[in-house]
Amino acid sequence: MRIRVVNPNTTRAMTDTIERCARAVVGAGTVLDAVTSATGPASIESHYDEAMSVPGLLAAIREGEADGVDGYVIACFGDPGLDAAREVATGPVIGIAEAAMRTATHLGRGFSVVTTLQRTRGRAMDLAEHYGLQRFCYGVHACELPVLALDTDPDARKVVTEACRAAVLADGSDAVVLGCAGMADLCAHIRAEIGVPVIDGVAAATSTVQSLLTLGLRKSGRGEFATPPAKPYTGLLESFGSE
Amino acid sequence: MRIRVVNPNTTRAMTDTIERCARAVVGAGTVLDAVTSATGPASIESHYDEAMSVPGLLAAIREGEADGVDGYVIACFGDPGLDAAREVATGPVIGIAEAAMRTATHLGRGFSVVTTLQRTRGRAMDLAEHYGLQRFCYGVHACELPVLALDTDPDARKVVTEACRAAVLADGSDAVVLGCAGMADLCAHIRAEIGVPVIDGVAAATSTVQSLLTLGLRKSGRGEFATPPAKPYTGLLESFGSE
């Protein structure tokens, strides 16, 4: 069973963190690797970044298909390109936001999301709505650290932890969902500090992919998520087209 | 890691089927057993049966806690007693309806549920609504076989398979969720026959419990799902009270 975690930003250091956290939750028989997108933004902090990360992500999925990968995790909390990736892959593709938020629903009545910049809150709210989870999502909060500062700012751990503690208090929620793949390695620490379940989407999505593979489940080959129709592509993205 | 699947009806033959299907999806390091409720109805086919199955289910959970069980599956598609069981257990408790329906959302846009008797459709619709999944649940259909006939009627496999095929056509859905634990062993057959993903909740819930345990996630010890306050109980259920 081969699972690949795709970091859709181009920052390798973040991929390393992600890979470590994903690897911690798979079984002995599972081969897991993580790849860094070759095309796109160094971090994803806007709708623009997110949209522009998708070609690199889809290239990674196509490469994965060639490599015989069985299932994928999209390791960015905006779940960029999820529907398109599901068309391209034959096995399951799971976004970390959908996995984290769905996992949280098993642990209590409501959860808070703690994300990076204020401007990314909207995307998290859209996803909660899209997945039918708005009733369970009690609030989306920003800690106002840029994505890459999670790794470099010496106060990052403290800032995120306190934002999580404050979110639980403000929302009266039962759990916290970490709203950025770059927070994956803070999960155990925050959980210990604030005393409620804290969910890292990278681990949650990896575990979900492994579950689906074990259950023998994959998308139907027909309909909306079938392989996209082949057609010519032009310009910078010409190589993404097909005959 | 010890997982226990509770069959909340009192029919041991059904527990055997359930156990086999659950065991097929756990990892090498997981100890799994299935138990039959000692108290309640032989099958669950009404709101009355479902409500009356809960004391037996909760007794099984309490026994599990004494036995050091780490997580539980409630193997009836009505998810009976789920909230109460979450109060009693320290580890995760997952219902097969919630697990199956949430799993289905990863595989396509909409799913159909195929259940046993017409009169049980309402409960499935209530659960879809309660879990925020009504948008994904395109229809709930009855095959009009009583629960125990799934095991004894020689035509059961055919009847359920055809009901699934018809449901997909009628709803334009991408996947089928089997609406009874007693259908667990039909899953692979139906999937092969009708060519869309078919989800058995027993396997899905077992896999979800295993995931949560691997992720180190459990309910918060505070608030709504904390251990229920101790108090005297009277009459037939006196033994369920505590000081």
Added chain:
Amino acid sequence: MRIRVVNPNTTRAMTDTIERCARAVVGAGTVLDAVTSATGPASIESHYDEAMSVPGLLAAIREGEADGVDGYVIACFGDPGLDAAREVATGPVIGIAEAAMRTATHLGRGFSVVTTLQRTRGRAMDLAEHYGLQRFCYGVHACELPVLALDTDPDARKVVTEACRAAVLADGSDAVVLGCAGMADLCAHIRAEIGVPVIDGVAAATSTVQSLLTLGLRKSGRGEFATPPAKPYTGLLESFGSE
């Protein structure tokens, strides 16, 4: 016309309060009595208590059917066992939460619920959602008195009154729904004190049952709420089964 109010906890003193409040709102031709459940918890303050109160409640309904009772009130704000009771009874069965919350919608735009313990808030929110009333339910607040303290704590009346006043202010609501049958006798006092409509579910549900009987309305004998299929029951609850 015979109406029976069932107190699904086993505390007789609370039944007396309930009976008095119910009796105050029925017409001259109506025979009303209240019964105490013979089986289950002394008070209902958790999902566990609520689930375990249902067999006793259903036994009371079955007894009522034998006694020729025409309609029932379930006098606990969690509306425990409502769907099952509707299957068993031939006449109307009304829960005090559904009656109180629906009544409140006739009196203004939004209502607040004031309940006992914090941990019971979730159930009230689930019911508001289930009845389609979440838009009208502006908030659910706990006064942090245990159910039985409503009768024994000398400050109870004051504590609940102040919680109601605070809820109206916090929510900007037009009315208060009392979230526990044990608060029934506080209703007139609180209404006088805080100057907005206050709804006691016991009175509201009793009145609703009387209305339905007067209108000649009862559930359809077919479909989801028809008499449950007969079947063997095992263990402590064996007597609840049938041939």
Added chain:
Amino acid sequence: MRIRVVNPNTTRAMTDTIERCARAVVGAGTVLDAVTSATGPASIESHYDEAMSVPGLLAAIREGEADGVDGYVIACFGDPGLDAAREVATGPVIGIAEAAMRTATHLGRGFSVVTTLQRTRGRAMDLAEHYGLQRFCYGVHACELPVLALDTDPDARKVVTEACRAAVLADGSDAVVLGCAGMADLCAHIRAEIGVPVIDGVAAATSTVQSLLTLGLRKSGRGEFATPPAKPYTGLLESFGSE
């Protein structure tokens, strides 16, 4: 206790039917009368008719206040002028659509509405949505009889009965709500014919008003539904203004 039923169209024969049906469900101590609007359309079959019926309705409510009436029923299924009437009256005002649809929720999972002309279906759907009952309203069907033909067309009873039977089949519903006050006297007949509960809003609303009065409940005197601010009115409706 004085209850007044207002027929907001100007057809006295319809008021007579309405009065008879309302009177059948009130208690011995209740004085009930029905009045015909003095201003507006002969029947209400469009948004235009409905809007134009409101001044006459509100005049009737103002007259009722002068006469010491305790509560009101608005006997048109569009619930015309309900919010305004609640501002004007000190006691409860109930529309027959809200009463009928809320009553139906106690009798099963879903109801069908059978109304007169196709063009009135939209209003019924808007009301179901507005009252939070869209999940319970399985369909709105027209029998294509104009309102006044209910009284004069010799086939009316048969046409409406068959429309109700067809609606239950098409929707898989548990009950029928009659979508016009002019159908009030058909209720018992249809119920007997089609074997599911049939709800007449005139009776349901009358009974609801009586309940609220018995419970001592009325709108809060503050806020949205307080007496409208006095001000000058001009033109045809000058007499509706105040100093």
Added chain:
Amino acid sequence: MRIRVVNPNTTRAMTDTIERCARAVVGAGTVLDAVTSATGPASIESHYDEAMSVPGLLAAIREGEADGVDGYVIACFGDPGLDAAREVATGPVIGIAEAAMRTATHLGRGFSVVTTLQRTRGRAMDLAEHYGLQRFCYGVHACELPVLALDTDPDARKVVTEACRAAVLADGSDAVVLGCAGMADLCAHIRAEIGVPVIDGVAAATSTVQSLLTLGLRKSGRGEFATPPAKPYTGLLESFGSE
């Protein structure tokens, strides 16, 4: 292209403001006028006022049809009589609340509404719900100025501006919708002061009508919004009936 803006209250000074603001946004080829209702309240500040403004509004629409008007704006934030007006007019009729709120959805994630009196907030919330915009409407706030004081109170501009500023802060919204036609001429000032988009419904609705006319779009002549069936009317409103 002839557009008529109807002020459904009877205060001519307010019509003048409205006309000026509407005229500022139409193209060279468009003839625009504004008319004052001849019947009804001097201002609209309650459900009662709103309902009673509708006959005057509909008279103005009928007059417009006789005058060959192509499209209409209803210049009151309660969108009074909108459905009825659509039946009567052959061209588009747009309410200022629907236009303003829909326009706001193009400018950011969420908007606040700032209205006049507290008691009018409910109507704005109902409209947001009715138009499917409740998710975008982050709050409805009152500035507690009566409608006519907008024109006469020397502090009006300041009071409304500060209410808008406070609403944006409290709601975390991206834009403000002015909740009264009488605020139309404050729009540019407030926008400049508070630095977020501010939408005046009079301008927005006028522009929407012009768009629809340019696009050649009008309601279907069939079904719910077809011309109302002719019938006799009685009393004060007799002239509104037809053969």
Added chain:
Amino acid sequence: MRIRVVNPNTTRAMTDTIERCARAVVGAGTVLDAVTSATGPASIESHYDEAMSVPGLLAAIREGEADGVDGYVIACFGDPGLDAAREVATGPVIGIAEAAMRTATHLGRGFSVVTTLQRTRGRAMDLAEHYGLQRFCYGVHACELPVLALDTDPDARKVVTEACRAAVLADGSDAVVLGCAGMADLCAHIRAEIGVPVIDGVAAATSTVQSLLTLGLRKSGRGEFATPPAKPYTGLLESFGSE
């Protein structure tokens, strides 16, 4: 006033059609042009195509900003890259799906969407939900013509017309929304044929942009839709990054 319509696929012939239809609805003072994306798929018929069209679209928007364009239309019914484009542009950006569906709500109670391939229906449903319009969207239907066949298949006009007629019948809808920019020039023909309003999103969105510009409305410069943070981009899309 300069408006630019961006065709996010790379087929110039389709841009020509789009430009003609857009130009027909703008005022004399408006300069309108249409551009073809330089990068991406020849047509958009899958989530994959849609995601891959976004870089080309955003490049066109950036170019537009350099050219001093005041507002933009995204001429693909999936509204690809809308949120990202709003961050990049200083003026309004409108998608044809949002414009068409919102316009349809002014014309009747419910609309049908007629799109190209079956597999694109899901995106249209997601957008209806996202814009809060699911209650108004009665159905999404495919005519099973590929996008480019709209221009080349001699039967295209007939096929789409008949699909529209069938959709109105099946859904009982009041209007049709054309679900592809390539259908823009069929709009008048279909409207004439089927006798209900038919909305072309290209015209609707162009008109909406012109309205917003006339109203002086643009997004707030703060928050979610502010200019994206500058950062390095890598690989094929390196030129999209900034310092």
